[in-house]
Amino acid sequence: MKPRRFMPSGPLRGTIRVPGDKSISHRSIMLGALAVGETRVTGLLEGEDVLSTAAAMRAMGASVERLGNGEWSVHGVGVGALLQPQNPLDMGNSGTSTRLLMGLVASHPITATFIGDASLSKRPMGRVIEPLSQMGAAFEASEGGRLPLTVRGALPAVPIEYRLPVASAQVKSALLLAGLNAPGITTVIEPVPTRDHSERMLRGFGADLSVEIAADGARVIRLVGEAELKPQTIEVPGDPSSAAFFIVAALVVPGSELTIQNVGLNPTRAGLIEVLRQMGGQIDEVDRREVGGEPVADLVVHHSALNGIEIDPAVVPSMVDEFPVLFVAAALAEGTTVTTGLEELRVKESDRISVMAAALAGAGARVTETEDGLTIEGSGGGPLRGTSNSRTKTHLDHRIAMSMAVAGLASRDGVEVDDTRPIATSFPMFEALLDGLSR
Ligand SMILES: O=C(O)C1=C[C@@H](OP(=O)(O)O)[C@@H](O)[C@H](O)C1
Ligand SMILES: C=C(OP(=O)(O)O)C(=O)O
Numbered sequence: 001m002k003p004r005r006f007m008p009s010g011p012l013r014g015t016i017r018v019p020g021d022k023s024i025s026h027r028s029i030m031l032g033a034l035a036v037g038e039t040r041v042t043g044l045l046e047g048e049d050v051l052s053t054a055a056a057m058r059a060m061g062a063s064v065e066r067l068g069n070g071e072w073s074v075h076g077v078g079v080g081a082l083l084q085p086q087n088p089l090d091m092g093n094s095g096t097s098t099r100l101l102m103g104l105v106a107s108h109p110i111t112a113t114f115i116g117d118a119s120l121s122k123r124p125m126g127r128v129i130e131p132l133s134q135m136g137a138a139f140e141a142s143e144g145g146r147l148p149l150t151v152r153g154a155l156p157a158v159p160i161e162y163r164l165p166v167a168s169a170q171v172k173s174a175l176l177l178a179g180l181n182a183p184g185i186t187t188v189i190e191p192v193p194t195r196d197h198s199e200r201m202l203r204g205f206g207a208d209l210s211v212e213i214a215a216d217g218a219r220v221i222r223l224v225g226e227a228e229l230k231p232q233t234i235e236v237p238g239d240p241s242s243a244a245f246f247i248v249a250a251l252v253v254p255g256s257e258l259t260i261q262n263v264g265l266n267p268t269r270a271g272l273i274e275v276l277r278q279m280g281g282q283i284d285e286v287d288r289r290e291v292g293g294e295p296v297a298d299l300v301v302h303h304s305a306l307n308g309i310e311i312d313p314a315v316v317p318s319m320v321d322e323f324p325v326l327f328v329a330a331a332l333a334e335g336t337t338v339t340t341g342l343e344e345l346r347v348k349e350s351d352r353i354s355v356m357a358a359a360l361a362g363a364g365a366r367v368t369e370t371e372d373g374l375t376i377e378g379s380g381g382g383p384l385r386g387t388s389n390s391r392t393k394t395h396l397d398h399r400i401a402m403s404m405a406v407a408g409l410a411s412r413d414g415v416e417v418d419d420t421r422p423i424a425t426s427f428p429m430f431e432a433l434l435d436g437l438s439r
Helices: 022-034 048-059 095-106 126-134 169-179 197-204 240-252 271-278 313-319 323-331 343-347 352-362 398-409 421-425 430-437
Strands: 004-006 013-017 036-042 063-068 071-077 111-115 138-142 146-152 161-163 185-190 209-213 219-224 233-235 257-264 282-291 294-302 336-338 366-370 373-377 415-417
Touching (some): 004 398, 022 036, 022 071, 022 169, 022 197, 022 233, 048 095, 048 421, 095 111, 095 146, 095 169, 169 185, 169 197, 169 219, 197 209, 240 271, 240 282, 240 323, 257 282, 271 282, 323 352, 323 398, 343 352, 352 366, 352 373, 398 421, 398 430
Parallel strands (some): 013 257, 161 185
Antiparallel strands (some): 004 415, 036 071, 063 071, 111 146, 257 294, 282 294, 366 373
8 A cells, every 4th residue: 555645735837748548558559469560659558557458468479569658569460360378367457458358359269367456356347248258259257257257269259239238438349359350240339429449440450340320329330350450650649537637636726727738539538528617617728639530639727616517417428437536626616516327437446436425525525425426515615624534545446546636635634545556557647747736
């Protein structure tokens, strides 16, 4: 454990750049490892989760090399040519690595065992086991479809049509990656849109993938299997989920005016910015452009008086990882914020509904937990006044640690976080960036 007290801060001013997008970084390595030839990546997130993906792709035959800061080279083996890993694949804390790689293994004639840390070992894998079994893969999982688990891939795998029962980009992506090596068309029907990086990047690597909107509004994604992927040069845009902590920090600390450069604004990821604007946050976009096939802008964030709102559950998939820090913004707003439709938050690195309820209550916020969300009475802009002996329990969850660090900046006496180590899974430079701004 590495505890730290995050102290109240003066205005956050200046210009920062957040690291590369985690979702796009994982996919750059995976797709690069399936292309024949060299894929070059710049701006790769060098967090522990992405490094778990890199190690796994090496164990399955690809060459994945770091050339410099965020600059990587991947020499792929080709779709269908992944090698049998010699040891269990250690996925660390990363749900994305686990679920997407289970999909890749499922359609190759190899067997792989997946292991992970205490947090990952509690997370449900049945959501990918079920459709990948339909494709012909066999699984031996721990109780309740959890890690450690072993996947025996099928050759040939059966291309299926599958309607997603949960809004999950990880399940969608696992099936599309499995479909890459299945003979025929794999169809994933997505009633509620989730992040579309897999679709964009598969197309970019030359896969035959189409998206059609059905009469009921669902997205129907069709991928032609036995694909040949062509190596790419990829510039990874900044991660909006990492920018989120600094966006909220600048909104809630009086006197702040912070520029965050190169933030990815893919509409399937940008829900938080829209919600914070509805709450009265001033977030300006400068120099909108395209980076790596994704919309990007620099954001200028001004301290703002925020108002509590009722958040439309339809926006949840576009900000699914941003709720912990949105709860912090709500705790500092004027009036009541109501969130619903957040069941998925209970199966992330921690149960983010109950863990944030406890953390914010300890920090002095007024919070009520419901089955599918939190209701928060804001402080009206005044600092959070927690009890001096309260300590946030992070439960191996990076986003809880970073959210409560932000709460500390806007508190009277600081907020104690029990363990800052999980931050390195997605944002190793977080504390250095924060310390450089808050003096
Ligand atoms: O596909 C991805 O890269 C991700 C999808 C989301 O998970 P779910 O698909 O489980 O919602 C998100 O929470 C995670 O951080 C990254
Ligand atoms: C849920 C997350 O990641 P993963 O599912 O990859 O562990 C996250 O980063 O907030």
